[in-house]
Amino acid sequence: MDPFTDPRFSRGVELFNAGEWYAAHDVFEELWHDTAEPERRWLQGAVQVAVAMVHLGRGNNNGAAILLGEGTGRLKRAQASPPGWQAAALLEPCHQLQLQLQGQPPLASDHPRPRLVFDLSE
Secondary structure, rough: OHHHHHHHHHHHHHHHHHHOOHHHHHHHHHHHHHOOOOHHHHHHHHHHHHHHHHHHHOOHHHHHHHHHHHHHHHHHHOOOOOOOOOHHHHHHHHHHHHHHHOOOOOOOOOOOOOOOOOOOOO
């Protein structure tokens, strides 16, 4: 099974890009449970980044920073990723956010949100 062609994947991306972090986490996690390596690692990274954003929204900067690091690390090390995925479009904003979280007061609710970016043209 290719999880990146599964309709749940598209739904997870939509939710993530809309800032619906908890719902995106649920969708990606369900798909992650149904997926084997090598795609499994990428999905786990996506789950962790979404959960990091949930923590951030609740003011848990430490939890957000830890999960951002774990999630982006998995995304970077994944041997399989979605076709057309522009890694830097997500990884760089996550890195900047992680730096802000280290030693900073909680961010305002209008903090920049990292986004998954896909080339959907065929």
